[in-house]
Amino acid sequence: MRTDSSTPLSAMREQVQKAVDDGIWPAAQFAVARHGEILAFESFGEARDGDRLCMFSTTKPVVASVVWQLLGEGRITLDTKVAEVWPEFGVHGKDTITLEHLLLHTCGLTNAAIDAASLPDRETRTAAIAQWEPEWEPGSRYEYHGLSAHWVLAELIERLTGQNYREALRTRVLDPLGLDRLELGVPKERQGDLRQVVSTGEYPLDALEAILGRRVDVSILEAGDAAVRALANDPETIALGVPGANAFSDAASVALFYQELLHNTAGLWRPDILADATGRIRNTFPADPMRSDAPANRSIGLVLAGDGDGEALHIPGLDTPLQVRAYGGRTSPRAFGHVGAGGQSTWADPETALSFCLLTSGMDRDAVRDHARHTAIESLVPELA
Numbered sequence: 001m002r003t004d005s006s007t008p009l010s011a012m013r014e015q016v017q018k019a020v021d022d023g024i025w026p027a028a029q030f031a032v033a034r035h036g037e038i039l040a041f042e043s044f045g046e047a048r049d050g051d052r053l054c055m056f057s058t059t060k061p062v063v064a065s066v067v068w069q070l071l072g073e074g075r076i077t078l079d080t081k082v083a084e085v086w087p088e089f090g091v092h093g094k095d096t097i098t099l100e101h102l103l104l105h106t107c108g109l110t111n112a113a114i115d116a117a118s119l120p121d122r123e124t125r126t127a128a129i130a131q132w133e134p135e136w137e138p139g140s141r142y143e144y145h146g147l148s149a150h151w152v153l154a155e156l157i158e159r160l161t162g163q164n165y166r167e168a169l170r171t172r173v174l175d176p177l178g179l180d181r182l183e184l185g186v187p188k189e190r191q192g193d194l195r196q197v198v199s200t201g202e203y204p205l206d207a208l209e210a211i212l213g214r215r216v217d218v219s220i221l222e223a224g225d226a227a228v229r230a231l232a233n234d235p236e237t238i239a240l241g242v243p244g245a246n247a248f249s250d251a252a253s254v255a256l257f258y259q260e261l262l263h264n265t266a267g268l269w270r271p272d273i274l275a276d277a278t279g280r281i282r283n284t285f286p287a288d289p290m291r292s293d294a295p296a297n298r299s300i301g302l303v304l305a306g307d308g309d310g311e312a313l314h315i316p317g318l319d320t321p322l323q324v325r326a327y328g329g330r331t332s333p334r335a336f337g338h339v340g341a342g343g344q345s346t347w348a349d350p351e352t353a354l355s356f357c358l359l360t361s362g363m364d365r366d367a368v369r370d371h372a373r374h375t376a377i378e379s380l381v382p383e384l385a
Helices: 009-020 057-071 101-105 120-128 147-160 165-176 205-212 218-233 235-240 252-262 271-277 369-378
Strands: 025-032 035-046 197-198 247-249 336-340 345-350 354-360 362-364
Touching: 009 025, 009 035, 009 369, 025 252, 035 057, 035 252, 057 101, 057 147, 057 165, 057 218, 057 247, 057 252, 057 271, 057 336, 101 147, 101 165, 120 147, 147 165, 197 218, 218 235, 247 252, 252 271, 252 345, 252 354, 345 369, 354 369, 362 369
Parallel strands: 197 362
Antiparallel strands: 025 035, 025 354, 336 345, 345 354
8 A cells, every 4th residue: 555645646646545445446546637638647456557437427528518519510509498309309398398407407307217128229218218207397496317318418419410429429529539548338349448336335324314314225225326336337238328327438538538628629619618518607506415505506517616615514423524515625616527426526627727537446335435535535636736
């Protein structure tokens, strides 16, 4: 175990290595980039630099980056109703759902799901999606849409580009940026460098009860963990490419993707659209329970750190209140990015020009402890500027 914590980078290594040594993250990678160059890229535990890990929900901004192009090309607007592009979608009260609702997680399809057998076939999948019914009035509130909204975005991409959503992402964004290691829909013959994801640790039931105000059914938590692991471990699902959940990459490629969101050197996005995506908070509804009273701070595809911290959470078993501000709590309010299940975190800060990516293969059941661990690691990144 590396124990030299005399520099910020050494302290980051020590924190990640401890999670590996404690059996929480069997494999991990982190990368830091600035001015289009990698400052640090390191692998820990079972991971090699040539390995790739599941990005989970940090996939969402990557897919949204195609939508930003379509906005810049005038093929669609934020006010465009999905049913204007996809008429069959408009039944059961979904005729008012707009592109902006999808990107802001305010469309009301929070728990909408598709049977796994229906996913691979586009015709069957879209027929299933068309039958979804909103759980609340679109645009009236925020609740995180883990999978549903991005399946709708994927279909919009296909209808507007004439390309499969994975092909559109590849040809429009990833190939022009030279990011061949970042991939959504990894064919079976290229899955040999992917790390399997496992659940580790124990559920913090007392802390969850304190946060949520009720006892949590462990069987529900276990079922959710199993479903999430399948996104990263099932070869068929990996090959399919779930648009909001299972791109694979090494950490360096993701850090470079975020550098491009900072600088747009390849000119892939119209500047005003990119500025909107990376800098304008459009969703200030109250966020999830883990964020206390803090707002969602969502733009059209990203989460911004924002000015306010919200109230710190006092969690049983933790000596200090839990920091609820995104990205380690020491970035500027302008920092933008996304997090994902299993401890994935990706972000960039325009104030320092730094971008950061942390990917792991261990899903810590103790989400409270994992959040504190991430805060300790990510709070060191700004010191590398």
